[in-house]
Amino acid sequence: MQKVTIATVARRAGVSRQTVSNVINTPDVVREETRERVREAIEELGYRVNQAARQMRTGRSRLIAVRIEPARDGINGSVLDRFLHGLTDAAGLAGYRVMLYTAGGDADEIATYDELLNAYDLDAFVLTSTHHGDPRTSWLAARDVPFVTFGRPWGAPDTHSWVDVDNAAGTAAATSHLLSAGHRRIGFLGWPAGSGVGDARREGWHRAAGLSALSATSSDGVEPGAAAAKSLLSRPEAPTALVCASDSLALGALQAARELGRDCAVVGFDDTAVAQAIGLTSVSQPLAEAAARCMGLLTELLDGRAPSLPTTVLLPPSLVVRQTA
Amino acid sequence: MQKVTIATVARRAGVSRQTVSNVINTPDVVREETRERVREAIEELGYRVNQAARQMRTGRSRLIAVRIEPARDGINGSVLDRFLHGLTDAAGLAGYRVMLYTAGGDADEIATYDELLNAYDLDAFVLTSTHHGDPRTSWLAARDVPFVTFGRPWGAPDTHSWVDVDNAAGTAAATSHLLSAGHRRIGFLGWPAGSGVGDARREGWHRAAGLSALSATSSDGVEPGAAAAKSLLSRPEAPTALVCASDSLALGALQAARELGRDCAVVGFDDTAVAQAIGLTSVSQPLAEAAARCMGLLTELLDGRAPSLPTTVLLPPSLVVRQTA
DNA sequence: TATCAGAATTTGATCGTTCAAGACCCAGGA
DNA sequence: TCCTGGGTCTTGAACGATCAAATTCTGATA
The missing domain is CATH 1.10.260.40 (lambda repressor-like DNA-binding domains)
Known part of the structure; x- marks a missing residue:
């Protein structure tokens, strides 16, 4: 043949x-x-x-790159996994393919950009896990490389297009749900201030609950969450329900409540496999849609029909009600 | 510039x-x-x-493709996720990049092979989730496309190189662990016969436990697992410990034991996030190593220095002991 | 019928690399 | 002196597509 x-x-x-x-x-x-x-x-x-031949003439590869992160926590890892799947699907429909790379840190990742752009003529990047003072976005922007972030540019002006989930709306919805279930003292279990995502999740609870006293912080994880929850539940005016910044923390809260023999409604965040498995009510991010929107913004950029101002997309999460609240 | x-x-x-x-x-x-x-x-x-120019001359893209599956169960999804991460790392070290694709079924996947081979000149494929009568391997073999499977060719001769985890050894280790902890009536909770992986996991238990009576099957999932576990635990000679084919089933078993007010040691399989979160003892697959070995076999094939006979690699899993056993 | 604009199609050059073949250089043997 | 041959380096062509410019076709108009 x-x-x-x-x-x-x-x-x-x-x-x-x-x-x-x-x-x-x-x-x-x-x-x-x-x-x-x-x-x-x-x-x-x-x-x-033949893509290679086309690419040689046009300088475009119809390839976009995403970083695959090590499943840090394990519990939260599947979030990226689901996003990736959605992105691969959406990219395929738009005639693009997704290429993976790993990186140890921001500097390492930037070196990889350089390599991928030079060697493979990558068309665009999708960045996840944006954070305060993220050096990656400015590097890409300075070189006019098309990119979209899943996660807003925390603490920086909107100089590029992004897609994010409305974290505050998520915890607000969780809080409202608890309020309408009759709870009046609803606490919050979150991460130390400073992370954009964490602060937004606290903010949503605060807005809906209207009180700021019943809040505790700890690093992410089941054990730390259990410890923080215990101190909250041992206060004089202990909460009857807890909104948590992650499923890990929520799981810790459940354990703490059980150990103290307390009845306490708990809501987690991310609707991970753990939540599904143990019947934890949790806030679910529309990851497939987020991925599709990212791809949509990218194709706009790549086809040169992008608006002069960056587009920002904020998607509402949904509450998945199960046994714990 | x-x-x-x-x-x-x-x-x-x-x-x-x-x-x-x-x-x-x-x-x-x-x-x-x-x-x-x-x-x-x-x-x-x-x-x-410039890869495109090189590729045009040599016909090789230094790209390998892997299918990213929808996180079916959610609980088991992270297995592929971790494998992917390892593969991306290993490929990078060997000078290759990983490209993703999705597919609805075997036929769909084969159509994708055709597309990827023609348009992108893909160098090789890594297949996961092999099953009985898998049409994908014969299609690729007929066209001399280099590929490796993660998962052995169930029910077929070894006509291609593969890497797999020794599932039987995993459940055998779990059973031995339970035996040395004093358990004498160790049951098995698995999937219906017919799936290669499931049968191997049962086989390992059977070999180490030496009895075949205390076994039940159900489809994968927490609820079905709980139901099946209940029937096992209600027998006259009820097991005091259960080895399970997945963490989902194990979780179901734990719930069943609690509801029945029974003390029952439980071991899961895959060491997923759920296991880590709830302290479930589980059999852990060496996914990073499996990925690296897959890549190793592939580079052998691609560099033309592959042995004439296919190479097969069987990796031993390890038992992660936590609270439940 | 001749003319002309616009539509439809073709031609030649080019992207950056590697292959295949040829050129050059220098030491050693006839 | 001339030839041989291995080592080193250079030259032109080719991979398969698209760009830019040139050419041919078509149909309407004078």
Whole structure:
């Protein structure tokens, strides 16, 4: 089976190479009848555009890169996993492919950008886990590399397009749910101030609960969460319900309540496998949609039809009610 | 900043294009002194080989593809996630990159192979979730496409190289652990016969426990697992410990025991986030190593220095002991 | 019928690399 | 002196697509 190139198709259809190329890339400049003839030839021969050749001329690879992170916590790891799946799907529909890379830190990641851009002509990047003073976005912006972040630019102006989930709305919804279930003293278990995501989740609870006293912080994890929850539940005016910044913390809270023999409603965040498994009510991020929107913004950027101002997308999460609240 | 090509480097080093190419690909044919001069030029200019151009000549892309599956169960999803991370790392070290794709079923996946091979000149594939009568491997083999499977060819001869985790050894280790803890009636909670992985996990338990009566099956999931565990625990000679084919089933078993007010040791499989979170003893697969070995086999195939017979790698899992056993 | 604009199609060059073949240099043997 | 041959380096062509410019076709108008 010989290799089928654009020339093979051209011969079969009785036209020139360029016409075949036009049928593929700018069909409207080709006469209807010719177009049909060429399309048939393409079909019969099973022709597929050779990306490498196309890329050499156009300088575009139809490849976008995403970093795959080590599943840190394990519990939260699946968030990225689901996002990745959604992104791969969305990219495929838009005619792009997703390439993975790993990186040890921001500097390492930037070095990888350089490598990927030079060697593979990557078209764009999707960044996750944005944080305060993120050096990656400025590096990419300075070089006019198209990119979108999943996560807003914390503490910085909106100089690029991003997609994020409205974390505050999530905890607010959780709090409202608890309020309408009759709870009046609703506490919050979160991370130390400073992380954008964590602060937003606290803010949503605060806005809906209207009180700021019943709040505790700890690093993420089941054990630390249990310890922090215990101190909260041992106060004089102990909460009857806890909104937590993560499923790990929520799990800790459940353990603490059980150990203290207390009845305490608990809501987690991220709707991870753990939540599903143990019946934990949790706030669920629309990851597939977030991924699709990221891809949407990217194709806008790549097709040059992007608005001059960066677009920002804020998606509402949803509350998945289970047994714990 | 002008684009740096092999010609730029050649000019700077005062040699021809081909010599630069030789320094990169076959350094031993270039005189020591020249080689050094060229290397310096490459360094100073920050030159990187353009993959698209190279690919056009050589027909090889230095890209390998892996399918990213939807996180079915949620609990088990993270297994693939961790494997992917390891594979991306290992591929990077070998000078390859990982590309993702999704597919709805075997036929769909095969169509994707065709597309990826034609359009992107993919060098190789890594298949996961192999199963009885898998059509994917024969399709690839018929076209001489290099590939490795993570998971052995169930019910078929070893016509290709594969890497797998010794599932039977995992459940055997779990059973031995329980035996040495004093348990004498150790049951097994698994999936219906027919899946290679599931059968192997049962087999390991059977071998170590020496009895086959105390076994029950159900589809994967917490609820079904709880139901099946209940029936086991309600028998006259009820087991005092249960080895399970997955963490989901194990979680179900724990719930069943609690509801029945029974004390029952439980061991899961895969050491997922759920196991870590709730202190479930579980069998852990060496996913990073499995990924690295897959990559190792692939590079052998790709460099043409593969042994004539397919290589098979069977890795031992390890038992992570926590509170439940 | 001749002319002309616009549509449709073709031609030649090019992207950056590697392959294949040829050129050059120098030491050693006839 | 001339030839041989291995080591080193250079030259032109090719991979398969698209760009830019040139050419041919078509149909309407004078």
